[in-house]
Amino acid sequence: MSAVLEADHLTRVFSRGLFNKVENVAVNDISLRVDDDNPSITVIAGESGSGKTTLASMLLGFMRPTRGEIRYRGRDIHSLKGDDWREFRRNVQPIFQDPFEVFNPVYRVDRILTQPAQLYGIADSEDEAHEMVEDALRQVGLRPAETLRRFPHQLSGGQRQRITVARAFLLKPKVIVADEPVSMIDASLRATVLESLRALKTELGISIIYITHDLTTAYQVGDSIYVLYRGSVVEAGNVENVVQQPSHPYTQLLMGSIPVPDPRVPWGDDLSPISSGDQRDVAVTGCAFAPRCPHAFDRCEDDPPHYRLDDDRAVKCFLYEDRPITDLESMLSKNTTSPI
Amino acid sequence: MTSANGEAVLKVNNLSVEYETPRGMLRAADGVSFELRPGQRFGLVGESGSGKTTTALALMRLTQLPGRIVDGEVLLDGVDLLGLSENEMREVRLAQISYVPQGAMNSLNPVIKVGNQIANGFKDHLDSISRSEISERIVEVLRSVGLDPAVSRMYPHELSGGMKQRVAIAIAVSLGPKVIIADEPTSALDVVVQREVMLTLRKLQEEIGAAVLIVGHDMGLMAQFASHVGVMYAGKLVEVGQVLDIFDDPFHPYTRALIASLPSTSRRHRLTGIPGLPPALLELPGGCSFNPRCDSVMEICRSADPSYDQIREGRWTSCHLYAEAAT
Ligand SMILES: Nc1ncnc2c1ncn2[C@@H]1O[C@H](COP(=O)(O)OP(=O)(O)OP(=O)(O)O)[C@@H](O)[C@H]1O
Ligand SMILES: Nc1ncnc2c1ncn2[C@@H]1O[C@H](COP(=O)(O)OP(=O)(O)OP(=O)(O)O)[C@@H](O)[C@H]1O
Ligand code: SF4
Ligand SMILES: [Mg+2]
Ligand SMILES: [Mg+2]
Numbered sequence: 001m002s003a004v005l006e007a008d009h010l011t012r013v014f015s016r017g018l019f020n021k022v023e024n025v026a027v028n029d030i031s032l033r034v035d036d037d038n039p040s041i042t043v044i045a046g047e048s049g050s051g052k053t054t055l056a057s058m059l060l061g062f063m064r065p066t067r068g069e070i071r072y073r074g075r076d077i078h079s080l081k082g083d084d085w086r087e088f089r090r091n092v093q094p095i096f097q098d099p100f101e102v103f104n105p106v107y108r109v110d111r112i113l114t115q116p117a118q119l120y121g122i123a124d125s126e127d128e129a130h131e132m133v134e135d136a137l138r139q140v141g142l143r144p145a146e147t148l149r150r151f152p153h154q155l156s157g158g159q160r161q162r163i164t165v166a167r168a169f170l171l172k173p174k175v176i177v178a179d180e181p182v183s184m185i186d187a188s189l190r191a192t193v194l195e196s197l198r199a200l201k202t203e204l205g206i207s208i209i210y211i212t213h214d215l216t217t218a219y220q221v222g223d224s225i226y227v228l229y230r231g232s233v234v235e236a237g238n239v240e241n242v243v244q245q246p247s248h249p250y251t252q253l254l255m256g257s258i259p260v261p262d263p264r265v266p267w268g269d270d271l272s273p274i275s276s277g278d279q280r281d282v283a284v285t286g287c288a289f290a291p292r293c294p295h296a297f298d299r300c301e302d303d304p305p306h307y308r309l310d311d312d313r314a315v316k317c318f319l320y321e322d323r324p325i326t327d328l329e330s331m332l333s334k335n336t337t338s339p340i
Numbered sequence: 341m342t343s344a345n346g347e348a349v350l351k352v353n354n355l356s357v358e359y360e361t362p363r364g365m366l367r368a369a370d371g372v373s374f375e376l377r378p379g380q381r382f383g384l385v386g387e388s389g390s391g392k393t394t395t396a397l398a399l400m401r402l403t404q405l406p407g408r409i410v411d412g413e414v415l416l417d418g419v420d421l422l423g424l425s426e427n428e429m430r431e432v433r434l435a436q437i438s439y440v441p442q443g444a445m446n447s448l449n450p451v452i453k454v455g456n457q458i459a460n461g462f463k464d465h466l467d468s469i470s471r472s473e474i475s476e477r478i479v480e481v482l483r484s485v486g487l488d489p490a491v492s493r494m495y496p497h498e499l500s501g502g503m504k505q506r507v508a509i510a511i512a513v514s515l516g517p518k519v520i521i522a523d524e525p526t527s528a529l530d531v532v533v534q535r536e537v538m539l540t541l542r543k544l545q546e547e548i549g550a551a552v553l554i555v556g557h558d559m560g561l562m563a564q565f566a567s568h569v570g571v572m573y574a575g576k577l578v579e580v581g582q583v584l585d586i587f588d589d590p591f592h593p594y595t596r597a598l599i600a601s602l603p604s605t606s607r608r609h610r611l612t613g614i615p616g617l618p619p620a621l622l623e624l625p626g627g628c629s630f631n632p633r634c635d636s637v638m639e640i641c642r643s644a645d646p647s648y649d650q651i652r653e654g655r656w657t658s659c660h661l662y663a664e665a666a667t
Contacts, residue, residue: 216605
């Protein structure tokens with residue numbers, strides 16, 4: 001299997017303060033790969049500040065990693081030049097969390113979408129470009145007649161977000177890095193947009209890295225999942241397994257916090273009260289989740305746990321000390337696409 | 341529309357709000373009627389642009405031009421807020437009916453310390469309160485929302501999103517109002533913090549016995565938080581009922597489609613959205629506004645507007661399918 005995009009031990013450190021430098025490890029040693037002949041939807045999940053957007057920015061080449069490398073078809077993206085860089089740009093497309101800043105505010109939607117269609121030689125003629133643009137808009141539930149003549153600031157947040165999804169439809173890249181693509185869309189449209197993301201995978205063979213803090217939508221569209229806590233992967237595996245049997249206490253907290261759309265299901269009554277976040281500045285020597293973990297014991301504070309559980313699931317937690325060590329690398333290169 | 345168990349604290353009758361736009365008058369809230377009883381948590385749901393914020397703002401008399409309240413009554417303990425002078429309204433706001441605006445985290449004043457922002461409410465509404473009493477009350481409300489009293493000396497930018505949202509809630513409950521209106525209080529927060537903030541709001545609301553109107557589009561949140569649900573579509577309230585009834589047996593075809601489109605964590609399935617698009621408010625179809633998207637549409641739906649009727653005790657809907665069941 002050949003990899004289109006590979007992230008190899010990515011780490012990104014931000015430092016704050018001029019004199020007493022505080023290091024904030026936003027992304028800590030994350031590897032992942034996207035295969036050419038095996039389109040998949042990989043979920044990156046975690047709470048606010050866990051490093052999701054930082055990881056996405058690195059995968060897209062917008063931000064350089066402090067350590068590690070991102071490879072496009074085997075080559076470090078930061079060594080690509082000219083046509084090679086252009087090819088990477090075209091084939092690895094973003095859908096952003098906050099679409100406010102993305103578009104040139106003086107261009108109408110029309111131009112925002114038609115331009116890349118022509119630029120990348122996707123449409124042969126202007127007429128064809130317009131037709132493709134209208135198709136793409138309808139795919140994401142927007143009315144071309146109402147949308148095309150507007151400027152970005154004349155659209156609602158959810159509408160702008162869908163324009164970026166439409167743009168991805170149009171460009172048909174190899175990989176889409178989608179950072180909270182449905183966060184500003186209401187429930188009734190969310191299903192439509194998520195279904196169209198899935199269609200991108202099944203019909204056009206596009207792989208998607210789907211970034212979210214919402215495990216419900218992750219479960220509906222994802223194949224494999226990485227759960228991030230303060231920059232590190234704390235649990236990884238097949239979405240079905242992870243959601244049905246969350247094993248890391250942090251994954252359990254995320255799952256238990258979901259407000260289930262059924263008034264008879266209690267809302268995380270079994271969650272322990274120590275869950276409050278904002279522990280950012282606590283120094284971490286052991287498990288990063290220990291200060292919030294209801295199961296923490298002495299061991300957890302001292303050194304970081306290994307990844308364990310089994311062949312297709314990795315959990316970074318001392319509760320699984322008796323389980324075999326999981327080789328994340330070999331797990332990553334296995335086929336994790338699930339059959340829907 | 342009063343029910344047997346307890347008097348309504350807030351009664352909204354036939355409230356309509358219009359925005360003047362270059363292309364004509366846009367009616368964003370159209371004849372909205374419902375009531376809140378003490379202790380109720382009423383979830384107002386509907387897709388983006390359906391008129392939720394417009395309705396919430398009108399209840400607070402905070403509608404801004406080009407918007408105008410064109411009709412209706414908002415009775416707070418029998419007093420029509422729409423008839424009060426601006427000065428009288430200022431007395432009522434915060435003390436009796438308070439508001440947590442959409443994007444409240446960003447509504448805090450960035451250059452004023454949190455404690456002083458909370459203190460302003462006490463100073464404006466309690467004439468003879470002393471400085472030391474104010475300090476005590478600030479500590480008390482911060483504790484009540486689970487924040488360290490030290491937060492009172494901090495500026496908003498020093499707080500996380502969840503902490504800012506707690507401050508906004510602290511301000512809203514600080515004077516023990518009868519009604520709290522919260523517009524999408526947690527839509528910018530992640531699930532873990534959302535749950536903590538909502539449980540805090542519920543605890544406080546129960547303690548002071550206030551009624552809460554919570555605006556949002558997350559049906560999961562409504563299922564967990566609300567005791568009653570009202571569904572808006574294209575400016576109209578199309579269904580109201582107790583939360584269990586709405587989820588177990590939705591009446592209106594829009595409510596049914598909304599509930600059917602919800603993703604679940606117990607089963608993977610193809611997601612089906614509601615077909616079609618929300619209507620443009622300036623070009624509403626004739627008859628029932630939902631008719632182009634409705635799976636039960638009948639001939640009459642294209643010509644006549646369905647009336648908003650009580651179908652069963654506490655269950656209201658506006659749909660021709662229930663014309664005969666109306667009481
Ligand atoms: N440009 C930057 N400079 C300094 N610190 C940064 C920068 N970008 C992110 N960080 C820090 O890195 C950490 C991870 O932030 P990131 O935005 O990646 O999180 P996220 O998971 O995307 O959160 P959210 O769900 O809120 O979008 C945070 O502690 C954040 O403050
Ligand atoms: N100041 C304004 N001028 C003109 N039209 C407005 C104005 N404010 C709102 N509207 C229109 O009124 C309708 C209702 O808007 P409102 O903000 O009440 O919706 P909402 O249900 O709160 O949506 P959301 O879920 O996106 O917050 C929309 O069609 C909107 O475009
Ligand atoms: S009135 Fe008719 S069109 Fe409207 S929701 Fe009911 S059945 Fe559907
Ligand atoms: Mg982010
Ligand atoms: Mg709103």
